[in-house]
Amino acid sequence: MAAARTVSRAFLRSTPATSSIRPAARSARFALPSQGFRASRRGYASEAGEAKSSNTLLWAGLAAAGGAGAYFYLKGGDASVSSKEFVPGKEDYQKVYDAIAHRLANETDYDDGSYGPVLVRLAWHASGTYDKETGTGGSNGATMRFAPESDHGANAGLKHARDFLEPVKAQFPWITYSDLWTLAGACAIQELGGPAIPWRPGRQDKDVAACTPDGRLPDASKDHSHIRDIFYRMGFNDQEIVALVGAHSIGRAHTDRSGFDGPWDFSPTVFTNEFFRLLVEEKWQQRKWNGPKQFTDKSTGTLMMLPADLALTKDKAFRKHVELYAKDSDAFFKDFSEVFVKLLELGVPFTTKAEDRYVFKPSERKTRTMTRSNPTTNDYYEILSLPFTETSTTLSKQQLKTAYHKALLKHHPDKATPDTQPTTPLPTTDLNTRSYTIDEITTAYKTLSDPYLRAEYDRSLRLDRARVAEREKTGTVFHTGLEVVDLEDLAIEEGDEGTVWYRGCRCGDERGFLVTEGDLEREVEHGEIVVGCRGCSLWMKVLFAVEDGEEDT
Ligand code: HEM
Structure with a gap:
């Protein structure tokens, strides 16, 4: 050669x-990619333990106030010894990322073997309440910690994701829930094989009074005009809406949460453009069952589409983007990354610039060699x-x-x-x-x-x-x-x-x-x-x- x-x-x-x-x-x-993947998971187990943890630092001062501002810690737990300001930097957030990735790799006794999809859904539902007219809602606040927002029908099942992140919050008490949930969404996309999701801190937790009213998230049984109403309210255009819904390449619907049932594709723990390819290439027929109207693939009868997913193929303006993403995985990955970053930042009063976003290093498991x-x-x-x-x-x-x-x-x-x-x-x-x-x-x-x-x-x-x-x-x-x-x-x-x-x-x-x-x-x-x-x-x-x-x- x-x-x-x-x-x-x-x-x-x-x-x-x-x-x-x-x-x-x-x-x-x-077969090493898989074995290497598991081996590096073990590697993470020991690394995560070395993160500056609350064992040696006693957190005090502004931690409860949240935000990416200054924090104070007391060394050795003795206030008289020394105290200094702590401003988390990229490496501190990378440690949070690593801790989430470590938990994702180890807590596999859930759904199809990963909490990743439900973390993405948590980040999306925390952010998707944004209303551009009033400037209310969005990821800044993490108000889903409180009822009534946690009890909104659309948020059913997200307690699994919130609870999953509690040990990480305990390990890094200086991070706000609002930053943690969005960082976890970015981490899950990367760890499941999706594109890099640049991310920046700066969200502040708010109290119960900031809970958003019910009905701001999309209803899966509705059509394209409802989808437009919901996403236009957040400030997205048609192409961005289609790219966002491509997140349905991961995860599944649960009868005890939304009432719907099943995964969208054959690899629900790997982020791909399969959702679009199947939308376009498969024949979808209405499932005969005692549940809400949903669709099943004709070939295997094991996959599902929501009425709202199929609406993307029926509306001409949506469909052209579905067709593009079905055949061009790179275009989808690029557009998804951009629009997911936008979603996670809706309504956040950052003091940092967009170019200061961090791109986190994914865990080693994603090294793939064919x-x-x-x-x-x-x-x-x-x-x-x-x-x-x-x-x-x-x-x-x-x-x-x-x-x-x-x-x-x-x-x-x-x-x-x-x-x-x-x-x-x-x-x-x-x-x-x-x-x-x-x-x-x-x-x-x-x-x-x-x-x-x-x-x-x-x-x-x-x-x-x-x-x-x-x-x-x-x-x-x-x-x-x-x-x-x-x-x-x-x-x-x-x-x-x-x-x-x-x-x-x-x-x-x-x-x-x-x-x-x-x-x-x-x-x-x-x-x-x-x-x-x-x-x-x-x-x-x-x-x-x-x-x-x-x-x-
Ligand atoms: C038209 C808009 C959308 C509708 C109607 C919709 C509806 C749904 C429904 C009904 C479920 C099943 C929940 C369950 O039973 O556990 C679901 C799951 C999911 N959605 Fe969406 N969704 C939409 C947009 C999005 C967007 C924009 C994202 C992210 C960017 C997203 C990410 C996910 C993920 C990752 C899951 C799987 C969760 C899991 O496996 O636990 N969805 N969605």
Whole structure:
């Protein structure tokens, strides 16, 4: 490959000879994003504990007044020893972010395994009460702490989110609830794989008298004119409304909260543009049930849309944005980030400037590497003899297990029948008769069983197919959203855990694209690796080469 460059000598030196990297070990490590994710969750557990906590600092003075102003703390709990002003800075808010991310990663015994969606809904409902005419409502105040606002029908179930954040508030008593709830919404979007959400502090908690009247949030059973009334009152336009509702790519409706039931897409804990794609591409029919009117997808009968969601496709002015976001995930991520920031800031009397917003570093779990650029060499769906359609279908745990066991049986050297077991390796293009190793089958099973990994995998598969289709059609290579660079174009850093290469992303994450030695080792054979940005949906292909036999002794 002409464009390929030589990997740095440090990599060569610390890497075992290429020939000693066993294929089995490599393919088993393809499952690493998930394992790495869990491992780094554990990493967070110890880090969170080191945040300046109330164990050593006794908080006093202005803490109750809230806001991003000055706070006083007394060292060692003795007022006579010393006292000084405490003005939280970016690193303090990053610690709050880390604590929320840490809880998100650990408190998985809830809904589909994450409190993230309900945190986003809390931030949205706290902010979406804003009325631009009177300047009342909005995230500044956190008045949902009090009845009657906490009892408003639209806020049913949000106690789960508020309670989830209480330990974080106890750990960082200087942050206001209003700042904490909005920061948690931004954190959840990032941690669930969404775009970077720049955020700034400055909200003040208010008392019960500032509670907003009922009826300021949208009613899901209503149509486009109601949606416009509600969101225009906050100051949004049609494009912004559509982008905002795209948050329904995460989470689900609950019969004991809104009365509605079910998730909008197949990966409710991963932020994607799937909500729009399904809105446009699926056929939605009214669900026959003893509940409020809602819609079910014709293909699987497992997903749902609210009447208000479908209203976005019926109104022409809304629909054009739905169609754009359905096919352009990057446009959606960019627009969502901008409008979500706007939502969280409605009516807040900031003393800081917009350019002073913080972009928080997401937890390590969001480092994604897709390790193949040609799915036809190893398609996980083909390995398990499962269908992959452009619209993902639900695969039950049982279906996956059965497919896994069948594949093991079919490809196991001892169990395979003479006609299923090839005696010599078959060309990889002969997919019907190709034999797979146990590692390949297990990796396929693990990836498709994990909602996060499956969503990422499906995305890359679609991208690959689009690229192949484009090449066949035009003879050119499809590079949309996929920048191709050489390894030497990345900055290099030696750390305790080996060498890492990184490069900034358009989304603002300065280390958005991160490649470790382990990633490169795994892809040594291919000489290229496709890396996903940790802060947004963009991808980058990194070309590299290893010089054999250059290992120093
Ligand atoms: C037309 C506007 C909207 C309507 C009618 C609407 C309605 C609903 C309803 C009925 C639910 C189910 C609640 C439950 O039963 O738990 C829900 C959930 C949710 N909504 Fe919306 N929503 C709208 C806009 C938004 C916006 C602007 C956002 C964020 C930017 C958002 C984020 C969410 C999330 C993340 C959930 C899932 C919560 C969970 O899993 O617990 N929604 N929405």
